[in-house]
Amino acid sequence: MNNRQNALLRTTYAVRMSHWLMVICFFFVAMSGLSWFFPSLNWLNSLLGGPQLARILHPFMGVVIFVLLTFMFIRLVRYNLPEANDLKWFADIGGVLKGEHNEELDTGKYNAGQKVLFWGIMGLITLLLISGVVIWRPWFAHLFEIPVIRIGLFVHALAGVLLMLLIIGHIYLAFWVKGSIDSMSSGYVSRKWARTHHPSWYRQVTGKKDAQ
Template identity: 50%
Template sequence: MGKPKKDQILRTKFLERLCHWSIVVCFFFAATSGISWFFPTFSWMSSFLGTPQMARVLHPFFGIAVFLGLCYMFKRFMHHNLPARTDKIWFQNVVPVLAGDHSRKLRIGKYNAGQKVLFWLIMASIVVLLISGLIMWRAYFAEYFPIWVLRLAILAHSVAGIGLILLIMGHIYLAIWVRGSITGMVTGYVSKRWAAQHHDRWAEEIESGKADH
């Protein structure tokens, strides 16, 4: 989106952003239709996809689209989310960090330890959702499995689905709370000040040309 200003640095590339926001749309439809069957109070949510019947047909396809999008994000972001020795410093300072105190140098790379935990939980949930979802997909596969496998798949799908929705609610809350991060995911750019405040080690590595984006 336009040329970056002098004090800005690239945080997220165009294809990564496109993938992220496409996942958001597909996740919205998959999650709301799923919730509509799980909690009767939310049955009205299946109308986001037209009719309840349409929601029933489309839900698995939106789910698969989320899985494919996350495969791309996994490939692009996995190396930034591997555990680092410096993650310990973030965990030890989680209270001041949450209180908005950025005075300490926490040696945070491209993503902080909390984001890394979230990244791996999202990836684990989508794998469980995909496998259990395929097993219980009535139109194509469910008939090949015994009833106890279907029951287990339905249980796993429900737990992972609600778990992922809760994780994403936390993710959205934190994205709004850390001002500037949504702009980074929309335009691709963050200010050098933002980077130094929230991801100090990454900012230094970018400045010295040691890190890729």
């Protein structure tokens, strides 16, 4: 997206910075997490400086991810609230996957699928933070009984794997919908992109009554 005059600002600088900083931390946290999950992937912890350093850095970087996502939550939650219109999107999921753009869906800033992803990410990161504190040695784990720590370990591993699967889907969709990456890199999208994928948001930001 080079022609900024004709483009629409979709994502502010602060949100973009939070997103990409969080992506870098997420990569390291996910890799070190996987290295403890599967013995065959042990070598992955060398990405964070070896087993000892990875063990120290993993929880701190996890907290950084939580803080950055909390900022994104505050900035984006109002666009991700469920609406009656979202049901139409789910009902037309076949058409959405075929890349048809059913005007009746009249999608706002984020579609129903993106909203599910948003709440999934926010829910899982909250579970990861809570369970992570419970199992965080040497700082907090001693405050909890062994059975609670066991539950914490289970929840942490489960939420971690689910979040990684969700993020793989998120990355796939970000590349699948051409123009989305611009939204998170330059911050701008073309008018055509906005009109095609998010007509209701397009009308809102351009003040136009119809989506022409």
